Amino acid sequence: MQSPAFILHQPQMGENIGAAARVMGNFGLRDLRLIDPRDGWPNQKAESVAVGSPVLENVKVEFEPTAAMAGLTRIYATTARPRGMEKRVLTPRQAMAEIRAAHQAGERAGVLFGAEKSGLPNELVADADAIITLPVDREFWSLNLAQTVACCAYEWRAGEDVSDDFEEISDPASKEDMDRLFVHLESELERAGFFHPPEKTPLMVNNLRSALVRGRFTEQEVRTFRGAIKALALGRGKARIVRDD
Amino acid sequence: MQSPAFILHQPQMGENIGAAARVMGNFGLRDLRLIDPRDGWPNQKAESVAVGSPVLENVKVEFEPTAAMAGLTRIYATTARPRGMEKRVLTPRQAMAEIRAAHQAGERAGVLFGAEKSGLPNELVADADAIITLPVDREFWSLNLAQTVACCAYEWRAGEDVSDDFEEISDPASKEDMDRLFVHLESELERAGFFHPPEKTPLMVNNLRSALVRGRFTEQEVRTFRGAIKALALGRGKARIVRDD
Structure with a gap:
């Protein structure tokens, strides 16, 4: 115009x-x-x-x-x-x-x-x-x-x-990718004894998922985060886990 | 806020x-x-x-x-x-x-x-x-x-x-005031031979009114315009009327 x-x-x-x-x-x-x-x-x-x-x-x-x-x-x-x-x-x-x-x-x-x-x-x-x-x-x-x-x-x-x-966020992660990320994270947290006391697990899981989903990750970011979780899991015992909930 | x-x-x-x-x-x-x-x-x-x-x-x-x-x-x-x-x-x-x-x-x-x-x-x-x-x-x-x-x-x-x-337009003219203004204007225009050919008068009147009403005049402006019409009518013959329609 x-x-x-x-x-x-x-x-x-x-x-x-x-x-x-x-x-x-x-x-x-x-x-x-x-x-x-x-x-x-x-x-x-x-x-x-x-x-x-x-x-x-x-x-x-x-x-x-x-x-x-x-x-x-x-x-x-x-x-x-x-x-x-x-x-x-x-x-x-x-x-x-x-x-x-x-x-x-x-x-x-x-x-x-x-x-x-x-x-x-x-x-x-x-x-x-x-x-x-x-x-x-x-x-x-x-x-x-x-x-x-x-x-x-x-x-x-x-x-x-x-x-x-303006650019949109490119290659947003699929819901399946996000779910695999969550499951990966939660299984490693479980193994690390993060969910304590056990009856609070569902609430804690929901809080984690809710916070992460707001980030609207890309496929690449999901891969990066999964790499980070893996690294943290392998390094368990080498670093002190600080929980802040 | x-x-x-x-x-x-x-x-x-x-x-x-x-x-x-x-x-x-x-x-x-x-x-x-x-x-x-x-x-x-x-x-x-x-x-x-x-x-x-x-x-x-x-x-x-x-x-x-x-x-x-x-x-x-x-x-x-x-x-x-x-x-x-x-x-x-x-x-x-x-x-x-x-x-x-x-x-x-x-x-x-x-x-x-x-x-x-x-x-x-x-x-x-x-x-x-x-x-x-x-x-x-x-x-x-x-x-x-x-x-x-x-x-x-x-x-x-x-x-x-x-x-x-922000200020609104103050003291807007009533519809009666506007109508009196229109009638005044049209009667003077009629006397001045403006409405020519006669069968076009209703169309020309509508066009005039439509243009003037968009101005949303105040009471004071209606008085001013009526004074202007009166002055023009009294001065008729002294100035050449230019019609542009």
């Missing part, structure tokens, strides 16, 4: 532009636009902080907000403080879900971020379709520009289905 | 410790622990970047990982790259949901973050209950320490129910 444009209005510090480009790159966002950056463009500090982010190659720089919003059908304005406007206030999660739905319907959204100290001018907030406010603590309330961009970029990506990107 | 501890292992730059404290403060996290910070503690740069975050007042500094994990019952290790370990890999969202459930059951979790360049040592990852990997793009894969902490801190907070913190 196409990702939203992130638009920085009159950003002051190149470091923040670079950090925005870096974090956007990580989360699959590619469309960064700058409105009237204080120090002009290109910006050496931005490039250094962006550490090669592909976002910086295609950054668009405009002087007027309208030009920067070209091709977009809805705008979300990030603000930290209430503006006394009657406008929907969304969390990043709500906003990104809404943008996703809008993009599926053929729209294209942009998210506006204000300058470091002053934030967005009221007229840009007024023209936005909705406000995004991060769910910050009322006790301490001081996110910087790059952190705000990072949270919104993360939130965009976190809602994507990226489960295929 | 008590929030998880965030533990930075051998952090190098004071700026990153400060940025972590700043963003944690914003998202209601209060328990920051440092294992063997390179430049010792206290750190002037950390304090300057934290801009008064309450997190910095209570930071715990230890030399050994075990001491830093005091009081915690489960550990999540953040890693960017696969470690070839058979361990559950969670997104921040999955991990924070799991931590929330664990905390409800009386546990206390910690999230480990590695040093800037090297990440976490394998032995700390091996001892963790699960791995957290951020859902980064395989094309560009370079989050810094402070950004990783920011995303995890945001994710913790984003899952909290903070809806009470």
Whole structure:
């Protein structure tokens, strides 16, 4: 799915532009636009902080907000403080879900971020379709520009289905393998006099099995553990068995 | 609900410790622990970047990982790259949901973050209950320490129910008010010859109403709009009416 444009209005510090480009790159966002950056463009500090982010190659720089919003059908304005406007206030999660739905319907959204100290001018907030406010603590309330961009970029990506990107545990052991492991362990423990007093054996066995099964072992790990049990059994008498139950 | 501890292992730059404290403060996290910070503690740069975050007042500094994990019952290790370990890999969202459930059951979790360049040592990852990997793009894969902490801190907070913190639209207009607004608008449009050809009037009225109702006006906004219609009607002939339907 196409990702939203992130638009920085009159950003002051190149470091923040670079950090925005870096974090956007990580989360699959590619469309960064700058409105009237204080120090002009290109910006050496931005490039250094962006550490090669592909976002910086295609950054668009405009002087007027309208030009920067070209091709977009809805705008979300990030603000930290209430503006006394009657406008929907969304969390990043709500906003990104809404943008996703809008993009599926053929729209294209942009998210506006204000300058470091002053934030967005009221007229840009007024023209936005909705406000995004991060769910910050009322006790301490001081996110910087790059952190705000990072949270919104993360939130965009976190809602994507990226489960295929992650490896599952490979070759999980079969239940038969696990059972053979348990039987092996218990027989060696029995021989070692671990189950004492005898009437407690079933309870102790259950506790052991229950703890081990939570580990969701692989085939290889079962082999490793069986090797370990064997080694311990052969070495019996050489090491003191410490029981902790 | 008590929030998880965030533990930075051998952090190098004071700026990153400060940025972590700043963003944690914003998202209601209060328990920051440092294992063997390179430049010792206290750190002037950390304090300057934290801009008064309450997190910095209570930071715990230890030399050994075990001491830093005091009081915690489960550990999540953040890693960017696969470690070839058979361990559950969670997104921040999955991990924070799991931590929330664990905390409800009386546990206390910690999230480990590695040093800037090297990440976490394998032995700390091996001892963790699960791995957290951020859902980064395989094309560009370079989050810094402070950004990783920011995303995890945001994710913790984003899952909290903070809806009470946000204002609803106040004094929404009643349906009668809206209807009076529509009738007013339509009668003026009728007088202005807007509804042309006449057989299209019902369709055009519906389109107008449908667009306006989506705005969920307040009482005050209805008054404002009615004033605007009145002004436009009185000014008729002074301005050219541009119709765009």
